[in-house]
Amino acid sequence: MKKLLAxxxxxxxxxxxxxxxxxxxxxxNEPKKMTIALRGGAYAEAIKSSLPAFEEANNVKIDVxxxxxxxxxxxxxxxxxxxxxxxxxxxxxASWMAEFANAGVLADLGALGYKFDEDIIPATxxxxxxxxKTYLAPYYGNVTVxxxxxxxxxxxxxxAEDIKSLDDMMKICKAAQEAxxxxxxYRGDTNNNLTVDFLSILASFGGWVVDENQKPTVNTPxxxxxxxxxxxxxxxxxAEKKDDLxxxxxxxxxxxxxxxxxxxxxxxxxxxxxxxxGVAHDGGKAYNANVYGTWLIGVPANAPDxxxxxxxxxxxxxxxxxxxxxxxxxxxxRYSCLNDPEVLKDHPxxxxxxxxxxxxxxxxxxxxxxxxxxxxxxxxxxxxxxIKTVDAGLADAQKALEDLIK
Amino acid sequence: xxxxxxNRYVSGAVQTKRFxxxxxxxxxxxxxxxxxxxxxxxxxxxxxDYNLLSVxxxxxxxxxxxxxxKLLSTPYFRNAxxxxxxxxxxxxxxxxLVGFIMAEFVHRLKRAQKIMRTLLLIPYLLPxxxxxxxxRMMLSPNYGIINQFLEALHIPVYNWFSDIKTAFGMLVxxxxxxxAPFVFLLLYAALQAVPADQYEAxxxxxxxxxxxxxxxxxxxxxxxxxxxxLLRTIDSFRLFDKVNLLTGGGPANSTSTITQYLYNTxxxxxxxxxxxxxAIVMTLIVLxxxxxxxxxxxx
Numbered sequence: 001m002k003k004l005l006a007x008x009x010x011x012x013x014x015x016x017x018x019x020x021x022x023x024x025x026x027x028x029n030e031p032k033k034m035t036i037a038l039r040g041g042a043y044a045e046a047i048k049s050s051l052p053a054f055e056e057a058n059n060v061k062i063d064v065x066x067x068x069x070x071x072x073x074x075x076x077x078x079x080x081x082x083x084x085x086x087x088x089x090x091x092x093x094a095s096w097m098a099e100f101a102n103a104g105v106l107a108d109l110g111a112l113g114y115k116f117d118e119d120i121i122p123a124t125x126x127x128x129x130x131x132x133k134t135y136l137a138p139y140y141g142n143v144t145v146x147x148x149x150x151x152x153x154x155x156x157x158x159x160a161e162d163i164k165s166l167d168d169m170m171k172i173c174k175a176a177q178e179a180x181x182x183x184x185x186y187r188g189d190t191n192n193n194l195t196v197d198f199l200s201i202l203a204s205f206g207g208w209v210v211d212e213n214q215k216p217t218v219n220t221p222x223x224x225x226x227x228x229x230x231x232x233x234x235x236x237x238x239a240e241k242k243d244d245l246x247x248x249x250x251x252x253x254x255x256x257x258x259x260x261x262x263x264x265x266x267x268x269x270x271x272x273x274x275x276x277x278g279v280a281h282d283g284g285k286a287y288n289a290n291v292y293g294t295w296l297i298g299v300p301a302n303a304p305d306x307x308x309x310x311x312x313x314x315x316x317x318x319x320x321x322x323x324x325x326x327x328x329x330x331x332x333x334r335y336s337c338l339n340d341p342e343v344l345k346d347h348p349x350x351x352x353x354x355x356x357x358x359x360x361x362x363x364x365x366x367x368x369x370x371x372x373x374x375x376x377x378x379x380x381x382x383x384x385x386x387i388k389t390v391d392a393g394l395a396d397a398q399k400a401l402e403d404l405i406k
Numbered sequence: 407x408x409x410x411x412x413n414r415y416v417s418g419a420v421q422t423k424r425f426x427x428x429x430x431x432x433x434x435x436x437x438x439x440x441x442x443x444x445x446x447x448x449x450x451x452x453x454x455d456y457n458l459l460s461v462x463x464x465x466x467x468x469x470x471x472x473x474x475x476k477l478l479s480t481p482y483f484r485n486a487x488x489x490x491x492x493x494x495x496x497x498x499x500x501x502x503l504v505g506f507i508m509a510e511f512v513h514r515l516k517r518a519q520k521i522m523r524t525l526l527l528i529p530y531l532l533p534x535x536x537x538x539x540x541x542r543m544m545l546s547p548n549y550g551i552i553n554q555f556l557e558a559l560h561i562p563v564y565n566w567f568s569d570i571k572t573a574f575g576m577l578v579x580x581x582x583x584x585x586a587p588f589v590f591l592l593l594y595a596a597l598q599a600v601p602a603d604q605y606e607a608x609x610x611x612x613x614x615x616x617x618x619x620x621x622x623x624x625x626x627x628x629x630x631x632x633x634x635x636l637l638r639t640i641d642s643f644r645l646f647d648k649v650n651l652l653t654g655g656g657p658a659n660s661t662s663t664i665t666q667y668l669y670n671t672x673x674x675x676x677x678x679x680x681x682x683x684x685a686i687v688m689t690l691i692v693l694x695x696x697x698x699x700x701x702x703x704x705x
Contacts, residue, residue, distance in 0.1 A: 074673050077458055103459035188568050190654030239568035239657060240547060247548045367459075370675045378482060381658030385570040 031061040034308065036089040037075055040066035042262040043091065043140045043295045046330035047316060054315045058308070069093065076300065080105040085302035088309045092136055092296050094127035099367035101130035107299040108133045112310040119319055121357045124294055124333040127365060136296035137317050138333040140262065143356040144200050144291040145273040147249050147259035152176045156255075160272060165279040166204050166229060169256065173236035176255040183236025185245045185257035188384065191377025192370075193242075196291060196363070197258050198380060201233070202226040203289040203361055204280045209376060209401075210364050216401035218376065219394045227383060227390050229280070234384065246271075260293055261331045261353050266346075273349055275356040290356035291363060294333060333357055368404055375400045452683040458676035466679065473683035483684065485659055486667040487691070489574070493663065494642040494695075497581045501638055502631070504582055505589025510623075512590070513597040523594065530587035538651035541580050542567070570657045577648055577661055585641070589634045596630035597623070636699035643692050664688045 038044040044066045051062050065087075067075060073096060079085045080103065092100065100106050110133060116125050124138035146163065153160065156175035163169060173183025187193035202208065207222030217223065237254055246263055248254030250271045264273060278289030297316060299309040315321060322332035326343055331353060337343060338354035363369060379397035382388040388396065452473055456466035477483050512522050529537065544552050545566040553563040564572045600623060608618045624631070646665035649655060655662035655670075664684065672681030 070674060074676070077676055080462060081458065099459055103462045105459065105462075189656050191656065191659075193654075194656070238547065238565050240565065241542075241567070244546055244548050247546075251548065253548055370670075374482075374670060377656075378659050381656055385658040385660075387570075387658055 029059075031055070031059045032305075032308070034060055034062045034088040034305075034312070035065065035086055036062055036312075037065045037067060037072055037079075037087045038091045039069060039072050039093075039295055042329040043142075045328050046140060046325040047091070047297075049325055049328045049330075050316055050321045053321070054312055058311065060308070062312075076100070076105060077103075080300065080302065082302060084304060085300045087300050088303045088305065089312050090298060090300055091139070092298055094136075094292055094294055094296060095363045095365065095369045097127055097130055097136065097296075098365045098369070101133075101135055102367060104301055106135040107301045107303065107306055107309075108135065109137065109299065109310060109313070110134045112299065112306055114310055114314060114317075117319075119334045119336050120317075121333050121335060121338075121354070123360060124292070124357055127292065127294070127362050128296055130365075136298040137313060138294050139297045139316065140295035141331040141333040141338070141353055141357050142260045142262050142293040142295060143353065143360045144196070144258050144276060144293065145261060145352060145356055146256055146276050147246070147263070147271055147273045148172075148256040149249050149252050149254065149271050151252055151270065152179075152181055152255040155179065160274045163274060164277050165282050165284065166201065166233075167280070167282050170229075170233055170236075173233060173255050177236040181252070182238050182248060182254040183256075184233045185237045185240050185248050185254040186230075186234045187242065187245060187257075188234075188239030188381065189241050191374045191381065193377075194380050194384075195373040195377040196293070198226070198230055198376075199291045199361075199363065200258055200276045200289045201230050203287050203291070204276065204278050205229070206280075206285065206287055208361075209372065210366070210405075214364065214366055214405065216372075216398055216405060218379075218401060219398035224390055224394060226280075227380070227394065231384065231390075261349070262329070264349070265329075273352065275352045278359075288359045288361040290360045292357075292360040294357075366405075371404055372401060375404065448682045448685055451679050452686050454679045456679035456682070458678055469679070473680045474687070477680065477683050477687065482659060482662070483664075483667055486662045486664045487687075489659075489661065490643060490645065490663045490665075491691075493574070493578060493581075493645055494639055496578045497585070497642045497645075498635060498638045500578070500582045501586045501589050501642075502635060504586040505634065506593055506631075508586065508590040509593035509597055512594055526590055527587045529584045530591070532584070534584070534647045535651065537580065537584050538648055541576075541583075542652060545576065567653050568657055570660050573653050573657055573661050577645075577652065580648060580652070581642065581645070585638060589638065592630055592634050593627060596627040600626040632699055632702060636696060639695055639699070640692055643688075643695070664691075 036047075038047055044064065048064055051064070054060065055062055065075070072091065073093070076087065076090050076092065079087050092106075114134065114137070116134070116137070120138060121141075124141065128134055128136040128138060146169070148160065148163075153163070153172055156172040158168065158172055163172070169184070177183045187197045199209075202223060205222045205226040207220060207226050208217060211217050237257075238248075240248060240254070242263070245254070245257045245259070249257055249259075250268050252270055258276075259273060261273065264271075276289045278287040279285070297313055299306055299313060303309045319332075319334055319336050322330065322334055323337045323340070323343070325332065326337065326347065331350075332338065335354070338350045338357075344350055364372065366372070375397055379388070379393040379400075383390055383393040451466075453468055453470060454466040455469050455472075460466075508526055512519055512526065515522060532540075544550050547553055547563070547565045552566075556563045566572045566576045604622050604626070605618065608622050613621065644665055645663050646669065649661050649663050649666050650669065653661040655666045665688070668681045668684045668688070671677045671684065
């Protein structure tokens with residue numbers, strides 16, 4: 001009996017092995033699989049809406065990973081250490097360009113046959129090129145804008161087009177504060193958010209965090225003036241997280257704050273956004289002050305099938321495909337999309353975005369940027385919370401940055 | 407007639423020993439792979455300038471104690487150590503206190519013990535992400551129920567996670583809310599094992615509540631108290647998820663912890679050598695703290 005049982009089990013095992021082995025390894029009609037890593041939110045939604053057409057045309061099945069900014073950054077870097085990568089296509093922030101290009105994380109799109117067309121806003125491509133090679137393409141036109149509550153701005157006697165300087169912003173916020181509302185809402189929760197929130201103010205005063213030789217310029221008169229102005233401005237309001245900031249401005253609890261077009265939803269009725277003029281004081285010089293946060297797309301250097309990846313990139317960069325993403329919250333970096341009269345009917349704020357994208361300013365494209373914003377944010381936080389004076393905070397930030405960038 | 411052969415017993419003892427070694431060998435192998443190997447490599451990396459992206463082009467170099475010198479001279483890291491120690495002390499003390507009060511309360515209940523036990527355990531069963539989201543919504547300056555309640559009572563409201571006066575305290579409160587039930591669970595089990603006749607004897611001797619507490623209850627559960635304190639100390643010291651989800655280390659680094667600092671340097675900047683040095687410093691601090699309890703427990 002035992003022998004019979006053993007024989008039956010042996011036959012079953014042998015049959016299973018043969019059955020498994022006889023299955024075709026890969027059916028030729030089976031769709032090819034691609035894995036893409038995207039920044040979650042409106043940015044990923046825009047891309048996802050364009051994928052079905054590509055999948056159908058190329059017999060491809062695309063797995064989409066939607067990640068937070070930090071997770072996306074570390075996932076791309078970790079995958080770069082593999083000889084053959086997991087990701088066929090990635091989304092990246094402009095500020096990662098230096099470290100990724102230096103380490104050879106991304107493929108040269110030019111060598112793969114991709115070229116920018118003239119319809120793309122030229123300024124948005126600057127961060128995509130490193131040492132003469134094109135590693136990324138500008139996909140989502142994120143740039144800092146001034147989000148404001150329409151009723152509170154009107155109550156202060158202003159219209160959006162009348163906000164011509166930081167002084168105007170201050171007057172509106174003070175008027176709102178006197179009326180019992182919060183004035184300027186800033187993002188003081190993390191060092192990165194605080195730094196980016198402040199950069200537009202800094203740029204409007206003609207200051208910046210590094211000079212043309214990438215040496216720190218934190219302890220300068222312009223920087224100090226900008227910090228002192230920022231302290232007065234944020235004293236009219238409150239520090240809030242992104243979701244609370246949006247809710248405050250949309251709901252009318254807060255008057256204004258620095259935001260991104262990607263935050264804005266079509267159903268918003270209480271708020272709108274406008275470009276930051278880059279003028280500190282009435283009648284003063286106008287600087288580029290809208291800070292780019294454009295989301296770029298590219299192909300990892302170790303992507304399994306780079307030709308297919310660049311085909312996907314070209315599909316996503318197509319102007320008609322990009323125009324179709326507007327319905328799901330996309331903000332293309334293209335003149336034909338942002339200036340289209342049909343589009344402007346439903347999205348009048350795109351005129352503002354286009355203007356901001358034409359004259360924006362990039363965060364320093366340096367591999368040390370994550371440490372730099374940590375230092376600047378820490379010291380700004382110390383100043384704002386009264387732990388250090390403006391002079392002491394800026395001197396400490398300058399020293400820490402100089403130690404970092406030796 | 408068979409004679410007793412002493413060698414037979416010796417070989418039996420050896421066999422028992424061998425069997426014992428055989429039984430613990432798989433565990434030792436797993437521990438070596440899962441614990442010793444990463445630990446040795448972390449120590450090794452801490453003496454190098456290993457950066458995840460830089461090593462794609464240039465191999466890591468041995469730099470001696472540079473990472474440790476840089477780490478300990480960085481004010482942001484020292485601040486993170488201070489915040490972590492402060493958090494651990496406050497959280498452990500209050501969690502022990504609240505957990506003990508909960509255990510005493512449920513232990514003395516005449517009815518509905520099971521329901522209370524289950525209800526009190528719920529916060530501990532929730533994932534930290536859920537806990538963070540619940541508290542973030544409740545404490546929102548716009549739609550949070552707590553601010554609305556305070557406003558209705560004309561009590562000043564705060565922007566809890568963005569105000570330097572309240573952010574750190576709120577993290578402690580949330581941790582107590584979530585982790586005190588763990589202390590409750592262990593102490594409740596310990597309280598049930600205290601012999602009832604000791605309470606009866608104390609009662610007959612006319613001992614009041616505090617005398618019973620200090621002369622009967624606490625001496626009987628002191629091992630469980632020490633274990634709870636040890637486990638909570640180690641866990642509190644590793645605080646990361648709540649900070650990352652609720653404050654990101656701000657405002658003004660007032661809630662930045664060692665793990666948050668290591669995350670920023672290791673995961674965001676990929677500076678694995680430097681972050682490894684930080685991890686070793688953190689491990690040493692935890693070992694020192696834990697050794698006090700372990701030594702006491704072994705005595």
